[in-house]
Amino acid sequence: MKISLEWLNEYIDLDMSVSEIEEILTNLGFPIEDTEAFGDDTVLDVEVTSNRGDCLSYIGIARELAAATGKNLKMPAVTFETLDAETSRFTDVNIAVSELCNRYAARYIEGVKIGPSPEWMSRRLEASGVRSINNIVDSTNYAMLETGQPSHAFDYAKLEEGRIVVRNAVPGEELISIDETKCELKPDMLVIADASKPVAIAGVMGGLETEVSEGTTKILLETAQFAPVTVRSTGRGLGISSESSFRFERHVDTEAIDWASRRIVHLMTLTGGGKAAKNSVDRYPVKHEQKKVSMRLARLNSLIGFDFSPEEVTDIFTRLDFRPEYNAKTNVFICTCPTWRHDLSREIDLIEEAARVAGYDRIPLEKRICIDVAKPDPRQAATVKIADYLNSCGFYEALGITFTDEKTSMHLTGNSAEMHLAVKDATRKTNGLLRQTLLGTLLSTVQYNHNVGNRDCRFFEISDTFELRNHKGSKNPVLEEKTRLAMVADGDFRIVKGALETLIQSLDRTAKLEFKEADLRWAQAGAEILLNGSPIGFAGIISEKTAKVMSLKDSHPGAIEIDLEPLLPLASSLNQITRLPKFPAVDRDLSLIVNEDVKWSEIESTIIKKAPQELEKIEFIDIYRGKPIEKGKKSVTLSMRFRDEDGTLKNEAVDGYIETIFAGLKEKTNAVIREQ
Incomplete structure (x- = not known):
């Protein structure tokens, strides 16, 4: 924000150099981006953070300087002549959506x-980067820069029935804004309307039809508070912004609206003559309650690194208008936050205020910084591995x-939205459920890559899932949060299966991984995964129906999802080194x-039972169906590895092993050897 020092001097005595002012503001958290001369004046371009909307005004900056220097803040005069009639005789205000507009004063x-405008007003506006228009519009802009409260002046004669309705737009309504932008209004946009039509976009910009012109003699002055989110979304939706919307988006002081409106009337009648009706039509549905925040003196001293005395903290908080109350027994301050400080809500906020006003340069510095090397977190190290x-x-x-979203989760888990933990934010209408499986996200990633031409996709994710379960038969569900590992891969299912098997072997050579046939909602062929006899997850090939739900064309990836917890002890342990x-x-x-109907698990288990101790490995190779294999049968090809630790195996011995194994397979599965 551009600050004219000549104008700023109206609110605080600036008996200090420009460089001193720059240093004070910078130390308070308002760095100076640029300094320039404007005639005999000096203008500072002050950077104001988004949480300090109260400092988008001359009074706000003067208030900060007063707190830092101990000088008095001088508030401007508010006087004007009045008519012998109340404002309610000329207008009425109806707020239809109080959650979006909590106060409107007319x-x-x-x-x-x-x-x-008089020379002093136009000069100060131009120094602050605002173009002078006429005395009435300039008065509203001057007061906005001075107080931080935006306002709008309507030509009263152009308002139908002279009344105001704050409501959402009706579908099909349009408005031409003051900058001559044609605005197509949507139902979620807040507008200011008269008896029949919108006349302004709330918090963003007024309408061209009711703007003040040379023939205007009667003014209806709006001073209000609008919800920051609705102002921001409306402005972005219409592609327009203004100095007013910039301030509404960062909060205005709702309690100061009546005083600000009187100050604007003072400026208008001072520069344009006229008289104002008595009082205002002030609609304030929910009164603002001032927040009280406590702060422990010991906590302040501990965090900042040097000792504050109770007297020093009391002085700082008094200068900030926090109205501190100190309990000497508990060493706790209780502060009543000013209505213009929307950013204060926690103890740490008060600690920051005390530190920045006292001066960050008082924080002691260690010449030598010692950094303790912490042992890596075992869980994190295992996950990285x-x-x-x-x-x-x-x-x-x-x-x-x-x-x-509900559709994806319902298909993959079978659980409705009621059995999910969900956000309350009504604007998140589609993806509002905390996921209970990682597969939906991974399959969406595959689908996106397919759309941009990437094939042969292989992805994994390690993240948390959230399930609501009944605890010991209770009707009240409890949250169960689990860290899971999921993998998907285009092509052969053996890609993901092999990756999991070799992962387990790399973590623990003695670990036993099994795949037991199971019916899965999302798979055309599925299996339960067991690690050392305990279930840890599921694997399968994506079914046609799942592929359709996930918009996967001509693709049925293999997928695996398991609990990560059983893998962590394996990853954290050291594998014993064995000789070659x-x-x-x-x-x-x-x-x-x-x-x-013969399953691979039957074949595998039979081989293990019949094989000698020399059997080192069994590996599935392929399945074949078609000529010359008769209908109802299939050819299963597998590979077995034998090794004797005490000597070289002879072919005759291996032939004997094969005969024994085949005899067991023939007895169990009626298998016959396929002739090549």
Whole structure:
């Protein structure tokens, strides 16, 4: 914000140099971006953070300087002549949506004469970067820069029935703004209307039809508070902004609206003549309650690093108009936050205020900084280890959002929206449910990559899921938060299966991983995953229906989702080093013709039972259906590896092992060896 020092001197005696003022403001948290001469005046371009809307005004900056220097703040005069009639005789105000407009004050002025502003007003406005228009409009702009409260002057004669309605726009309504922008209004936009039509966009800009012109003699003055979110969304939706919307988006002092309106009337009648009706039509549905915030003196001293005395803190908070009350027994301050300080709500906020007014340069500095090297968190280290291994397998890590939509979650988990933890924000109408599975996000990632031409996608994600479960039969559901690992890959299911198997083996060579057939909502073929006999998750191939729900065309990725917790002890432990085998292994492939309903788990378990201790590994290779295999049967090809730790295996011995294994398979599954 541009601050004219000549104008600022109206509110505080600036008996100090420009550089001193710059230093004080910078130390208070308002750095100076630029300093320039404006005639005999000096203008500072002060940077104001978004949480300090109260300092988008001359009085706000003067108030900060007064707190830092101990000088008195001088408030401007408010005097004007009045009519022998109440404002309510000329207008009425109806607020239809109090949650978007919590206060609206209207004042009536007549007998004004539109003309150029006095030199002192136009000069100060131009120094602050605002173009002078006429005495009435300039008065509203002058007061906005002075107090931080935006306002708007309507030509009273152009308002139908002379009354005001604050409401949402009706579909199809339009308005031409003062800058001649044609605005197509939507139902979620807040407007100021007269008896029949919108005449202004609330908090953003007035309408061209009711603006003040050379023939205006009667004014209806608006001074109000509008919800920051609705002002911001409306302005962005229409592609227009203003000095007023900039301030409404950062909060205005609702309690000061009546005083600000009287100050504007003072300026209008001073520069344009006329008289104002008595009082105002002031609608204030929900009165503002001043917040009380407590602060422990010990906590202040502990965080800042030097000792404040109770007297010093009392002095600082008094200068900030916090009205401090100090309890000497508990060493606690209780402050009543000023109505213009919307940014104060916690103890740490008061601590920051005390520190910045006292001066950050008082915080002691250590010449030597000692940094203790902390041992890596075991959980985090294990997670990184797992992620790094999956990266080496060609999988890219995805970072999905925590929320999902009801359609996706219902299809993947079978749980309705009532069984999800959800946000209350009504604006999040689609993706408002905390996800109970990571697969939805990963499949959406695959779908997005397919749309941009990327195929052969491999992704994994490690993140939390949130489920509501009944605790011990109670009707009140409890939240169960779990960290899970999910993987998806285009192409053969063996890609994700192999990645999980080798991951487990890399973590613990003795760990046993099993896949047990299971029915899954989202899979055409699914399995339950067991680690050392305990279930940890599920795996499967995406079904046609799931692919359609997730908009996956001609793709049925393999997917796995497991609990991460059982893997963490494995990843945190050190694998024992074993020596390389002395003797070579013998690999044998076996192609079996079995009935269609025979499962791989049956074949695998039978081999394990019948095989000798020399069997080192079993690996599934392929399934074949078609000629010359008769209908209702399939060919399953597998590979077995044998190794003797005490000597080289002979072919005759391996042949004997194969005969024993095949005999068991024939007895269990009616398998026959496929002739090549």
